[in-house]
Every structure is written in structure tokens, then in C-alpha cells.
Amino acid sequence: MIAIIDYKAGNLTSVRLALEAINVTAEITDQPDRILAAKRVIFPGVGAAAAAMESLRRLGLCEVVRHVAARGTPFLGICLGSQIIFEHSEEDGGTPCLGLIPGTVKLFRPTNRFDKVPQIGWNAVRQCAPHPIFEGIEDNSEFYFVHSYYPVPAETSHMLGETEYAGIRFASVVGRGNLVATQFHPEKSGRVGLRLLRNFVNWQGDGRSPPTC
Numbered sequence: 001m002i003a004i005i006d007y008k009a010g011n012l013t014s015v016r017l018a019l020e021a022i023n024v025t026a027e028i029t030d031q032p033d034r035i036l037a038a039k040r041v042i043f044p045g046v047g048a049a050a051a052a053m054e055s056l057r058r059l060g061l062c063e064v065v066r067h068v069a070a071r072g073t074p075f076l077g078i079c080l081g082s083q084i085i086f087e088h089s090e091e092d093g094g095t096p097c098l099g100l101i102p103g104t105v106k107l108f109r110p111t112n113r114f115d116k117v118p119q120i121g122w123n124a125v126r127q128c129a130p131h132p133i134f135e136g137i138e139d140n141s142e143f144y145f146v147h148s149y150y151p152v153p154a155e156t157s158h159m160l161g162e163t164e165y166a167g168i169r170f171a172s173v174v175g176r177g178n179l180v181a182t183q184f185h186p187e188k189s190g191r192v193g194l195r196l197l198r199n200f201v202n203w204q205g206d207g208r209s210p211p212t213c
Contacts, residue, residue, distance in 0.1 A: 001025075001026075001027060001034075001037065001038050001039060002019065002024065002025070002026040002027070002038060002039065002040045002041070002042060002201070003026070003027055003029055003034055003035045003037075003038035003040070003041050003042070004016055004026050004027065004028045004029070004042045004044060005029070005030070005035060005041065005042065005043045005044075005061065005065070006028050006029055006030040007030065007043075007052055007055040007056055007059065007061065008030070008055050008059075009045075009046065009047035009051065009052060009055065011044055011045075011046050011185070011187065011188075012028045012044055013028070014044075014187045014188065015042060015044045015078065015187045016028055017187075018186070018187035018193070018194060018197055019197060019201075021194060022194055022197060022198050022201070024197075024198075024201050026042070030059050030061065032060060032061065032064045035061070035064050035065075035068065036064060036067065036068065038068075038073065039073070039074075040073065040074045040075070040076070040200070040201065041065075041068050041073055041074070041075045041076070042075075042076045042077075042078065042081075042200075043065070043075070043076070043077045043078065043081035043084075043085075044078045044079070044080075044081055044187075045077070045078050045079040045080025045081035045082070045083070045084075046079060046080060046146070047080055048080075048091055048092055049080065049083060049084055049089040049091040049092055049095040049097060049105070049149075050091065050092035050093075050095045051092075052080055052084055053084060053095060053096070053097060053098075056084075056098075062098065065098060065100075066098065066100065069085075069100045069177075069178065069179055072177070072178045072205055072206075073178060073205065074178050074180075074200065074203055074204065074205040075178055075179045075180070075205075076180055076181065076182075076200050077179070077180075077181030077182070078181070078182055078185060078186065078187070079146065079147060079182075079183060079184070079185055081181060082151060082174060082181030082182055082183050083097070083105040083149060083151055083183075084097040084098055085097065085098050085100040085101050085174075085179065085181055086098075086099070086100075086101055086102075086103045086104055086105050086151055086152075086153075087099045087101075087102060087103060087104060087154075088104045088105070089104065089105035089149060090104070090105060090106050090107050090149065091105065091107070091148075091149055100176070100179060101153060101158050101174060101176050101179065102153065102154035102155060102158075103151060103152050103153040103154040103155075103158070104151075104152050104154075105149045105150065105151050105152065106149060106150060106152055107148060107149050108148060108149070108150065108165065108166045108168065109166075110166035110167065111167065112166070112167065115165070115166035115167070117148050117166065118146060118147055118148040119145050119146070119147055119148075119165045119166070120145070120146050121144070121145065122142040122143065122144055122145070122189075123142060123143065123145050123163050123164075123165060123172075123184070124140045124141065124142050124163060124164075125140065125141060125142070125143055125161045125162070125163050125172050125173060125184070126139060126140055126161060126162050126163070127139045127140075127160070127161050127173075128159055128160055128161055128162060128173075129160055131160050131173075131175065131180070132199055132202070132203045132204075133160070133173070133175070133180050133196060133199050133200060133203060134160075134161075134196075134199070135199050136195055136199070137192055137195055137196060137199075141192045142189075142192070143172075143182070143184035143185070143186065143189040143192065143193060143196075144184055144185050144188040144189045144190075144193070145163070145165075145172075145183065145184045145185070146185065147183060150165075150168065150170035150171070150172075150183060151170065151171045151174055151181075151183060152170070152171065153171050153174055158171075158174050158175060158176050159171045159173075159174060160173040160174060160175045160180070161173030161182075163183070163184075170183070171183070172184060177205070177206065178205035178206065180200065180203075182196070
């Protein structure tokens with residue numbers, strides 16, 4: 001069973017429908033026992049870091065997510081779900097996050113007035129290293145982004161893919177062991193996004209090469 005974490009925000013249904021499009025069943029749940037029983041876990045995201053962390057605390061899910069990460073269950077974070085796995089976010093005046101991957105999350109501060117924040121639309125992802133999540137996906141394929149903040153891993157070894165926007169090259173795909181996360185929305189990225197979701201469903205949570213970014 002694949003569990004989609006219901007933290008009372010985010011695009012939960014669109015992720016479930018994208019999985020159904022590739023004939024994969026998933027359950028949207030906020031129940032710790034169901035999340036812990038899952039073979040794979042997805043944390044989708046639309047919203048703000050502080051509200052998401054408060055919801056996770058209220059639902060008793062912070063330690064559940066940490067336990068899922070620690071025991072090796074394949075885990076996919078999407079958009080906000082790729083941000084709160086870091087230690088800290090600049091959002092909402094500064095928000096302590098889950099700390100699953102060392103690093104922080106920063107706000108785009110463009111100097112060019114034509115670079116709008118949030119970034120909304122399609123942008124290319126350059127693959128920094130071979131990884132099962134990229135199987136069958138061409139380098140520099142475009143995915144759909146909606147975000148004002150971007151991850152900054154403390155270690156380059158956790159950077160799997162990068163994208164350029166507003167004069168910044170940022171980590172658009174990050175990973176550590178059984179964790180992988182995308183700043184873009186695969187469920188909104190057409191055929192290439194569905195391929196990435198299929199790759200996650202087939203991934204056993206290991207087996208990536210050192211990055212080259």
C-alpha cells in the first residue's frame with residue numbers, strides 16, 4: 001500500500017489520481033498506523049511551511065515521518081514536501097522543519113523584475129547523477145513548478161537534479177538513502193511526471209550513484 005500523507009493541506013487528490021493513471025492504488029490518510037504500515041509514503045505539498053509543520057505536530061505525524069525515513073521505507077516528497085524534510089525554512093519568518101536532510105530552504109530574491117515569484121510554469125531539470133527515479137527520463141526534461149522557496153542542501157551529495165530560475169541554480173531533486181523529493185509537481189507534469197511516479201513505485205529505496213553537480 002502507498003500512503004499519501006493527509007496533513008490537511010496540499011494537492012492530495014491530484015497525486016492519487018496521477019497514481020491511478022498508472023494503475024497504482026494509494027490511500028490518503030492521516031492515521032499513524034496506516035502510514036507506518038505502508039510500503040511507500042508520499043508527502044505532497046501545496047501550502048506554507050509553518051502551517052504544515054503545525055498540522056503535522058497536531059496530528060502526531062512528525063515522529064511518524066521520521067520513523068518512516070529512518071527504517072528505510074521509500075519516501076517521496078513533492079513541492080512543500082521537498083522543503084519541510086530539511087532542517088529549516090525561511091518561510092513564515094523562519095520555520096524549524098523535520099531535519100531529515102541537512103540544509104535549509106530559501107526565498108527567491110530576484111534582481112530582474114521579469115523574474116516573478118512564485119515561479120509558475122515549466123522548467124528544465126538537469127540530472128546531477130544517475131538515479132532510479134530518472135529511469136527513462138531524458139536529461140533536461142521539463143516539469144511543472146509552483147513555488148517561491150527552494151531547497152539548499154548542506155551537502156552536494158544530496159543534490160540529484162538542479163534547475164535555474166531568477167539567477168539561482170537550485171536543487172529541484174534531492175535525495176538521501178530511501179528519501180527522494182522534487183520541488184516540482186510530477187502529478188502536474190504530464191507524461192514525464194507520470195514516468196517519474198512510476199519509477200518511484202518501482203524503486204526499492206537504494207541504489208543511486210554519487211552526484212556530479
